[in-house]
Amino acid sequence: MSVQTLPDDASRQFLAPYAELKPALPGADSDWLANLRDDGADAFRQRGFPGSKVEDWRYTSLAPLTKSAFDWREPEATLDAEQLPALVFGREASCRLVLVNGRLSRDLSAVAGLPDGATLMGFAEAADQSPDLLREALGGESVLADQPLAALNTAFMADGFVLHLADGVVLEQPVEILSVGTGGKQPPLYHPRNLIVAGADSRATVIEHHVGLCIGAYFANVVTEIVAGERSIVRHCKVQDESREAFHIAATNVHVGRDAMLDSFVFAVGGHLSRNEIRVKLAAPGAHCRLHGAYLMRGTQHCDNTTIIDHAAPETNSHELYKGVLDDEASGVFQGKIVVRPDSQKIDGHQMNRALLLSDKAQINSKPELMIYADDVKCSHGATAGELDDEALFYLRSRGVPEAQARRLLVEAFLNEAIDGIALAGMRMPLEQAVARWMSGAAR
Amino acid sequence: MTQKMLEIKDLHATVDGKEILKGLNLSIGAGEVHAIMGPNGSGKSTLSYVLAGRDGYEVTGGDVLYDGESLVDLVPEERAAKGLFLAFQYPVEIPGVTNMIFLKNAVNGVRKQRGEPELDAMEFLKFVRVKAKALSMTDDMLKRAVNVGFSGGEKKRNEILQMAVLEPRLAVLDETDSGLDIDALKVVADGVNALRGPERSMLVITHYQRLLDYIVPDHVHILAGGRIVRSGDKGLALELEERGYAEFVDQAAA
Ligand SMILES: Nc1ncnc2c1ncn2[C@@H]1O[C@H](COP(=O)(O)OP(=O)(O)OP(=O)(O)O)[C@@H](O)[C@H]1O
Ligand SMILES: [Mg+2]
Numbered sequence: 001m002s003v004q005t006l007p008d009d010a011s012r013q014f015l016a017p018y019a020e021l022k023p024a025l026p027g028a029d030s031d032w033l034a035n036l037r038d039d040g041a042d043a044f045r046q047r048g049f050p051g052s053k054v055e056d057w058r059y060t061s062l063a064p065l066t067k068s069a070f071d072w073r074e075p076e077a078t079l080d081a082e083q084l085p086a087l088v089f090g091r092e093a094s095c096r097l098v099l100v101n102g103r104l105s106r107d108l109s110a111v112a113g114l115p116d117g118a119t120l121m122g123f124a125e126a127a128d129q130s131p132d133l134l135r136e137a138l139g140g141e142s143v144l145a146d147q148p149l150a151a152l153n154t155a156f157m158a159d160g161f162v163l164h165l166a167d168g169v170v171l172e173q174p175v176e177i178l179s180v181g182t183g184g185k186q187p188p189l190y191h192p193r194n195l196i197v198a199g200a201d202s203r204a205t206v207i208e209h210h211v212g213l214c215i216g217a218y219f220a221n222v223v224t225e226i227v228a229g230e231r232s233i234v235r236h237c238k239v240q241d242e243s244r245e246a247f248h249i250a251a252t253n254v255h256v257g258r259d260a261m262l263d264s265f266v267f268a269v270g271g272h273l274s275r276n277e278i279r280v281k282l283a284a285p286g287a288h289c290r291l292h293g294a295y296l297m298r299g300t301q302h303c304d305n306t307t308i309i310d311h312a313a314p315e316t317n318s319h320e321l322y323k324g325v326l327d328d329e330a331s332g333v334f335q336g337k338i339v340v341r342p343d344s345q346k347i348d349g350h351q352m353n354r355a356l357l358l359s360d361k362a363q364i365n366s367k368p369e370l371m372i373y374a375d376d377v378k379c380s381h382g383a384t385a386g387e388l389d390d391e392a393l394f395y396l397r398s399r400g401v402p403e404a405q406a407r408r409l410l411v412e413a414f415l416n417e418a419i420d421g422i423a424l425a426g427m428r429m430p431l432e433q434a435v436a437r438w439m440s441g442a443a444r
Numbered sequence: 445m446t447q448k449m450l451e452i453k454d455l456h457a458t459v460d461g462k463e464i465l466k467g468l469n470l471s472i473g474a475g476e477v478h479a480i481m482g483p484n485g486s487g488k489s490t491l492s493y494v495l496a497g498r499d500g501y502e503v504t505g506g507d508v509l510y511d512g513e514s515l516v517d518l519v520p521e522e523r524a525a526k527g528l529f530l531a532f533q534y535p536v537e538i539p540g541v542t543n544m545i546f547l548k549n550a551v552n553g554v555r556k557q558r559g560e561p562e563l564d565a566m567e568f569l570k571f572v573r574v575k576a577k578a579l580s581m582t583d584d585m586l587k588r589a590v591n592v593g594f595s596g597g598e599k600k601r602n603e604i605l606q607m608a609v610l611e612p613r614l615a616v617l618d619e620t621d622s623g624l625d626i627d628a629l630k631v632v633a634d635g636v637n638a639l640r641g642p643e644r645s646m647l648v649i650t651h652y653q654r655l656l657d658y659i660v661p662d663h664v665h666i667l668a669g670g671r672i673v674r675s676g677d678k679g680l681a682l683e684l685e686e687r688g689y690a691e692f693v694d695q696a697a698a
Pocket of ligand 2: 488489490533618
């Protein structure tokens with residue numbers, strides 16, 4: 001047993017059903033896909049669940065995961081169409097895929113009004129009908145080498161969404177992916193695999209919305225891969241509102257091409273244990289990314305935001321701002337790595353993480369990490385943690401604003417800077433409402 | 445005997461365990477303007493915070509009656525709803541909250557507590573604009589975050605705008621004149637005077653006679669060592685201007 005990992009039995013337990021499930025997993029006819037799955041299983045077998053000695057996982061323990069008995073069979077779960085409107089986050093999206101426990105529900109999904117050259121389908125559909133779409137973009141080596149949970153996902157990936165945009169295709173409306181966790185007698189486990197391939201000069205906004213329908217546990221082990229072609233603009237807005245007992249471990253891996261732009265926003269309020277890892281490779285000159293995030297946690301929730309930005313080419317920019325609000329005994333983690341490679345000159349990289357602690361027992365671990373090997377580089381980072389400003393609170397109250405409302409105003413004001421960054425106008429309102437709901441303590 | 449609007453009786457108060465107010469007595473009738481002057485550190489701002497109900501300012505003896513009822517156990521927002529207003533000596537900056545949002549929350553917060561309906565957004569905007577204009581404040585200042593990047597004088601004017609919008613019955617102005625240039629002083633004094641009326645009372649804390657030329661007080665008190673050591677009419681302020689506090693400080697220490 002290696003000290004780098006959790007006990008092997010735990011990892012073995014997760015791989016146990018692999019041989020049995022494999023023949024029924026989508027794309028079983030494609031040799032390359034079958035091989036990729038095997039590689040995923042092998043990589044996970046070798047690495048296992050990362051333990052606290054693994055630098056990337058120092059502040060987030062996966063031990064609780066290995067103690068639960070998950071149901072890896074296909075949980076027969078359905079959702080009534082009437083339940084949808086209450087769950088939908090953004091405005092009425094004309095294009096929406098609904099996944100229930102990781103599986104696409106065609107009945108609940110509606111895909112309309114997509115322009116020619118745009119394809120939106122389930123991962124399983126794509127694996128069976130047009131595997132070539134997947135082949136060019138599905139992450140291989142790096143996923144398997146560095147991301148054990150993504151490797152596990154690679155072995156078992158059964159469904160998810162695939163958005164493919166041909167060169168020059170512009171989506172005027174956002175596409176919404178609603179991923180619903182229903183829970184079950186035994187906590188379900190699923191491995192959604194999502195893919196966004198944006199051709200040259202294309203534009204898309206994708207809302208990836210994870211929501212829990214139950215109060216029970218389940219484990220969503222998500223991988224989303226984004227390839228942003230030359231001069232494309234991809235906006236990825238992720239909302240993590242899983243059940244309060246859920247495990248949500250997600251990796252979003254992005255490849256940003258020449259003069260292309262990734263605009264990422266992550267909003268997290270749910271989950272018992274959640275991690276959102278974003279890896280961005282700014283692969284060619286002019287590539288650009290903006291990572292914004294806001295998280296609100298209470299009770300004993302734990303939320304980990306880990307980002308790794310690789311300035312792999314000269315003249316690439318990154319801008320990062322995360323804001324967290326932590327109450328009760330909640331804990332937050334922010335790890336932000338910025339790598340500037342030796343030949344990457346003329347780099348701009350800025351990173352900031354701010355946390356607001358609403359209770360004495362709430363805590364945040366912030367770890368910025370700059371690895372700069374070039375000299376013509378402008379990089380900055382910062383982290384702050386503080387309490388609600390007593391003076392501001394008193395000032396508001398002395399003007400007649402009741403305490404709860406005054407606190408809400410101050411928390412909203414704190415988050416505004418991060419939320420303001422969202423280019424997607426239609427998202428502002430629902431996000432502000434979600435913040436207000438969180439402040440009033442109402443469980444949805 | 446007619447009931448006073450504000451009656452402070454033998455008030456003792458501590459800050460962080462240290463006694464600052466040591467038996468302070470003061471009564472203010474409806475429609476009256478009282479001025480408090482006193483050396484630095486004598487407890488003027490402490491009195492204003494105790495009146496407004498700030499956490500950490502503990503009343504350890506005596507009482508504060510407002511319309512005959514004790515204020516001591518009320519939280520700050522309840523006092524505001526009853527018509528009490530404090531213009532801060534050091535107005536607070538609130539990044540991320542615009543002046544307009546702040547004012548709206550304040551007015552609706554007060555109205556809600558009083559069981560009155562909330563104001564219509566458009567009407568409110570118009571109402572605030574008129575008040576702001578009277579204080580030579582621009583629309584831009586309404587859109588900016590509360591006091592953030594405001595000059596010292598602008599912050600003070602902002603306090604008076606809040607007062608004008610909230611229309612309190614008892615306003616405590618803590619050194620609202622400090623940091624104001626002569627023109628701004630007039631604008632602010634006009635703003636204060638515009639609110640004067642038979643039902644509205646004011647407690648004006650200042651170091652300078654000059655403000656009292658514009659806001660003419662009915663009574664002037666000297667606060668030293670946590671007590672009112674002398675009271676008089678507006679002539680007392682002039683007397684102070686000439687002679688300083690020396691004899692009163694001695695008196696307080698005695
Ligand atoms: N948190 C605190 N802990 C201890 N002493 C305090 C605290 N806050 C205020 N004081 C003290 O209380 C006394 C009164 O302060 P206060 O601010 O009321 O004075 P003031 O009369 O308003 O003075 P100024 O004219 O300078 O504004 C001062 O000696 C001050 O140092
Ligand atoms: Mg003072």
